[in-house]
Amino acid sequence: MLRPDSFPDHLAERVTDHSATAATTASGQFVIYWMRTAVRAHENPALDVALTAGQRLGLPVFVYHALSEKYPFASDRHHTFILEGARDVEAECAARGIGYAFHLERPGHRGPALRTLAAGAALVVTETLPVAPLDWLTDALAEAVTCPVWSVDTACVVPMPLVGKVYTRAFAFRDATTGIRAARLAAVWTDVATHTPPFVPDALPFEPLRLADADIAALVACCEIDHSVAPVPHTPGGTMAGYARWREFVSTGRLDRYAAKRNDASIDGVSRMSAYFHYGMVSTFRVVRECAARGGDGADKYLDELLVWRELAYAFCYWHDAPDTLGAIPPWARDTLARHESDSRTLHSWETLARSGTGDDLWDATQQSLRVHGELHNNVRMTWGKAIPMWSSNAAAALERLLDLNHRYALDGRDPASFGGLLWCLGQFDRPFTPEVAVFGTVRPRRSDEHRQRMNFSAYRAHVSRSAGLSPRVTVIGAGISGLACARTLHDHGIAVTVLDKSRGVGGRMSTRREGEWQFDHGAPSLRLDDPRQARLAESWRQDAVLHEVNDGEFIGTSGMNALPKHVARDLSVKTSVHVASLARTGSRAGSGWAIVDRDGVEHHADIVLLATPAPQAAVLLSTVEDPLAFAPLLAGVTMLPCWSSMIVFDGPPPTIVSESLIGGALSSDSPLVHRAWRQSARPGRSSDEAWVVHSEGNWSAEHIEKDPAVIAALVSEALRAQLQVAGNIVHTVAHRWRYSRVQAGLDDACLFDETQGIGACGDWGAAGATRRSHQSVERAWLSGIALAGRVLGRVTSRSRPVL
Structure with missing residues (x-):
């Protein structure tokens, strides 16, 4: 019987068993560590749980790491960052003697590989990330396979399962978890040793990708994802890049100044580590130990942000049933937002927001930072988020926009800490504020113009408008x-x-x-x-x-x-x-x-x-x-086929008025001259005259491509009149030759x-x-x-x- 509660305490307290029964007899040929959001091979509780299980079962362990084209907001930005992180993990696993196989979903390399692998596994171990889609993907796997499936908290010093309930205020969470936190704050993490030679199953259901010498840009280009969101040049993915950024933050004294400088978005006063924490490319435990050992106001404040506000959001998402819905905000906030739903507001489209077109210069600059640099300074992120309800039809639409824009562009998007910050914009982790204001009611407002006055906006705009390293x-x-x-x-x-x-x-x-x-x-x-x-x-x-x-x-x-x-x-x-x-x-x-x-x-x-x-x-x-x-x-x-396009106007309609569906749809026929036709006069804002556009069939157009356009127009006009049975006159006709109209091959x-x-x-x-x-x-x-x-x-x- 393999039970997580029989493991060492520092591991057992982090495990959530997704299996049908808490105690399961494990049978199979190996243990799989399904790596997703702890993209590192050191100080990794999920990897250590897998290795410990392998030792107890006498089975080899290997790391299965995959990147799907279908995860929400999949883009070149996220794909590149993850692949760069995977490259470091591959090297780390090789150095530790742990088998590792990476599966990149792309044309010719698609299919349900994990479920196929799990059919031969004794146990699947993965990370706990309590937000969609990873939480329900874990549950779906557990329902589909016969081996046990465990998830492990790899992100928080205070393990999410130990928190016990939802907390909605930071001070309450801080007080309730003080003892648990203190006992783990300075604990040194010892990696579990490997017990077998490096192992990867012989018959993998995919071709593993070797990342050490891979052309990441070319691989990303092959994937069917959103190519309109580019990688961020100054924020490479991976353990080495993450720790290099952390060391630079500490060595330049910015950690020591963090308490005093962290809210000034116009200077480089924050660590910019959130993307590395989100993907688990650096160990939270290591960073916390180093902060605690350094001490001082800056380190203490950094620890408060990391261990209280960040872990409050993680625990909230773990213990709440629907952290990505309006049901996640307090009843008082839902009620006051609903009462002000009819308040006057300016509605901006998603594209206007995404492309910094609102006309609010501070907000547009923050969105430029998000769109180009993949990050938002936390202090301006609050102002950025508070503006979106003012430009959305209701609170539900505002939350949808907040999640979309943040998760699409931010390298730390789709993280529980992101959900916490975005929900805060609608009243979560906060209290009512009076007097009531338009749109927000008693939810705390945060005006862009007021924020602009208390910062060096020119310096901030210059900072976010800087080149991201792109100059051609x-x-x-x-x-x-x-x-x-x-x-x-x-x-x-x-x-x-x-x-x-x-x-x-x-x-x-x-x-x-x-x-x-x-x-x-x-x-x-x-x-x-x-x-x-x-x-x-x-x-x-x-x-x-x-x-x-x-x-x-x-x-x-x-x-x-x-x-x-x-x-x-x-x-x-x-x-x-x-x-x-x-x-x-x-x-x-x-x-x-x-x-x-x-x-x-x-x-x-x-x-x-x-x-x-x-x-x-x-x-x-x-x-x-x-x-x-x-x-x-x-x-x-x-190869491409041409098309003769004829524009024809009659002095009266056909005897039977053509359906309004022809606004977008086509009148089709077997005639090569009148292959398809569209009634232009049925389109919004057009003349009431009976106007038509006719496309002639491609092969016929190719045979007559060098004809005089006037000849083509006359032939097609008469053919259309005969087909529509128009009794009146043709008052205008002209033909245009599209030499390259339709792709043939x-x-x-x-x-x-x-x-x-x-x-x-x-x-x-x-x-x-x-x-x-x-x-x-x-x-x-x-x-x-x-x-x-x-x-x-x-x-x-x-x-x-x-x-x-």
């Missing part, structure tokens, strides 16, 4: 949706980017054309936003009246399909009517820069050039480069990028292989542009490993 000049060729998505993402991370396009405006195939009094969406008739990574933007574009939803998940531009590209292009540097003719390297070495020459002979210079034109046009441009590029043959292999890769040469390409041909054909072309184009931006950001944020 980037030129994007093509102002279609793919190029704009790429440029927008780079711009949001502080990259100097210029967009060049041969047309008079932005949008590419999302253009809207005016013909006198009539308006035609003659390219993409609508767009779908089905990918989960698009959900927040879709909601924002609808709220900001950029898009109008016509069917479930299908949108049109409120003032034409070019409304979206115009919106995305706001505050970007876009130069139109620039027709690029050739590319040339500006130096003899790879990556030395590019000269972009337009048809007027004008040179435009960039360190990195990104092609966001149709693939055949990009291939032609690449052919002008003196030495061939490695990915050029791939791009040349993309695309690539599985989302984009192409040569990091050594500093050149890449994106478009709707990306992720257009058999596995991703469900994406509509506009969405593919957007995701391809984001992916290419991610490749650039991944390269320019790469860093060498810190040295111990």
Whole structure:
């Protein structure tokens, strides 16, 4: 019988048994330590529990470490930080003689590996992190397998299971746990010795990834995650980086000054260790011992923040059933917020908030710190959080926004301490304040303008506006949706980017054309936003009246399909009517820069050039480069079909009024001339005249691609009139030739990028292989542009490993 309560006290007090019965007979061939949030191989209680269990069972132990594409807010930022941490763990485990296998979920490497492994295990040990999704993933595993599953508190000096209940005030938690804390404060942690040679099962259900020499940026680029949130150059992941930051904080005297300087966000007065604590890359126990040994006001205050406020939040999440809901805040706070729900407020969309567009200069600066640098100074985080209820429809919406923005961008997001701080913004761990104020009622307010007056705002803004280590000049060729998505993402991370396009405006195939009094969406008739990574933007574009939803998940531009590209292009540097003719390297070495020459002979210079034109046009441009590029043959292999788009106006409607569903949907037919048609006069804000856009079939368009547009327009107009049975006259008709309209043969890769040469390409041909054909072309184009931006950001944020 294997029981956690039979283990040494310092381990047993940290174990939560998720198995069906507390005492379980363990059978199996090995013990698995499922590593998640204690990404270290020293002073790690979960690893020590696994090793102790292995000794008692006479079985080998190995560490299974995995990174899923599906965890909430999975992005290049979080993935890179975790992989860098895993690289250090791999080395630590090798040094200690512990078997370690890392599974990175990505194309060709997906599947339920853990459950397969657990079928042969005697015990699975993991960490206790009492917030979604890790808590319910632990329970789900315990329900699905026959071996016992234990979680272990690896984060807190006062073990969460010993706290015993929910505490909602810091002073009460501090007083109740004083004795438990004092007994463990200076305890030296002794790692459990290994008892077998390094072990990894022979038949792993995945190909383990060797991280020591892995190209992390390239691996991250392969994953189907959010590539619009870049790694943070100045905060590398891993044990070595974490302890290096801690030693620098102590050695420069900033720990000693912490009590006096910690609230000044304009200076470097805090440790910036929260991301390393969150992922367990450093030992809380070691940091606490060193603080306690140093003593003084600064160390004492640091310990109070670490051991009381942080552990209060951990214990609260452990003992509360739903710490991520409004049910987690006190009844008095819920009641007062509900009573003020009808109070007047300014509603900002998610995109406005995420991109620092509120007009509140302090708040926008804090969000810039979060978006670019992946962190918020704790004192301004409170002001940042208190503003969001003022800009949200109700408390539930405010909490959702708080969790989304913090967890998406902050490297310490999704941590119980984060939940504690965000819930505090809505009254948790606090008391009522009078007099009542708008929106908050008796929940403590925290005004941005008042905070601004008591800080050196100019110094703070300069600090958060500093470069994150990103300096290249980037030129994007093509102002279609793919190029704009790429440029927008780079711009949001502080990259100097210029967009060049041969047309008079932005949008590419999302253009809207005016013909006198009539308006035609003659390219993409609508767009779908089905990918989960698009959900927040879709909601924002609808709220900001950029898009109008016509069917479930299908949108049109409120003032034409070019409304979206115009919106995305706001505050970007876009130069139109620039027709690029050739590319040339500006130096003899790879990556030395590019000269972009337009048809007027004008040179435009960039360190990195990104092609966001149709693939055949990009291939032609690449052919002008003196030495061939490695990915050029791939791009040349993309084939696209053309489309004749005809714009037609009748002087009267068809005999049967066409359904309003044709606002977004299409009238389809077997006729190659009238392959699909959209009734423009049914769209919001259009002329009441009977106006239509017709797309002819691709192969027919290819056969007639060089015909006179007037001839095509006449043929299609008559074909449409016959099909609709319109008795009246055709009063206007014109045809536009989209030479590259629909991808016939695309690539599985989302984009192409040569990091050594500093050149890449994106478009709707990306992720257009058999596995991703469900994406509509506009969405593919957007995701391809984001992916290419991610490749650039991944390269320019790469860093060498810190040295111990």
